[in-house]
Amino acid sequence: MSKNPDCIVFDDAAITRGDHVIWQHGTFSIPYGSVTAIVGTNGAGKTTMMKAELGLLPLSHGSVTVLGKPAGQANKRIGYVPQSYVSNVDSNLTAEQSVLLGLTGTRFGIHLVTREERDKARQAMEFTGIADKAQYRLSELSGGLRQRVAIAQALVSDPQLLMLDEPLANLDLASQRAAVHVLARLNKELGMTIQVVAHDLNMLLPIMTGAVYLLDGHPHYADMGKVLDSDLLTHLYGTQVQVVTTPQGDMFVTPTPDEPDTQMQDMHTATEVAQMHHHDHGSLHDRTAVDASAAGKDGK
CATH class of the missing domain: 3.40.50.300 (P-loop containing nucleotide triphosphate hydrolases)
Structure with a gap:
């Protein structure tokens, strides 16, 4: 062998x-x-x-x-x-x-x-x-x-x-x-x-x-790097995973009832996060930043 x-x-x-x-x-x-x-x-x-x-x-x-x-x-x-x-x-x-x-x-x-x-x-x-x-x-x-x-x-x-x-x-x-x-x-x-x-x-x-x-x-x-099993994120975080981009990088958090309604949220299912990971961290970061900027414009 x-x-x-x-x-x-x-x-x-x-x-x-x-x-x-x-x-x-x-x-x-x-x-x-x-x-x-x-x-x-x-x-x-x-x-x-x-x-x-x-x-x-x-x-x-x-x-x-x-x-x-x-x-x-x-x-x-x-x-x-x-x-x-x-x-x-x-x-x-x-x-x-x-x-x-x-x-x-x-x-x-x-x-x-x-x-x-x-x-x-x-x-x-x-x-x-x-x-x-x-x-x-x-x-x-x-x-x-x-x-x-x-x-x-x-x-x-x-x-x-x-x-x-x-x-x-x-x-x-x-x-x-x-x-x-x-x-x-x-x-x-x-x-x-x-x-x-x-x-x-x-x-x-x-x-x-x-x-x-x-x-x-x-x-x-x-x-x-290949396919992140979406069952993993679903199991750990429930069905919705929130992607928050910070200066330190991307954070994945579940939404909490304490967040104000006005707070911008970029929500993804575990499967979406898996697909985003599949393309590499760069595209995940870019997409989150784009979503954030679009949400910012919509909010004005």
């Missing part, structure tokens, strides 16, 4: 806990250079899936291959940011010390940090925009900055694959945008493959190339 060239490959994979099947019949491949989200309702097994890819949880059936090896065997080439990073890390460490842990893996005083390691840490902090916070203790930094410290710690060992579990949870809007911008740059400039566990796709949609979504105990994969 020829070797699958994709980054993450599931072959009829399943995970059970006791007698309970978390999910099963997972068969899909995620290409290198992609930005994918694992989405689904709470309890659907999103974090479980990421842990299975890291070899931290055994499969009850099938196989998972990551970076060409069975799950868990290529973890040195994976940068992982767990959900609990911000709360579990020692808040007395400085940002630089925290990032260096991604290289040394040991407490300080035991391991003498080399100049090369310090340079790597500096590069990772510069990339994530926290170089000026190197000597701050984590306890002095906001949640958004600590999340970027976590990403820098995962980056410092030059991984091929970056995996983040709910990286935007509990962050304010500006911090979410900053984190997504870092991920976008990692993908575009370094060609890094990125996978994110997420319960909300609004912020991630502009950079996503695909999604694994857990429905009814089965993982499904949708490639947004």
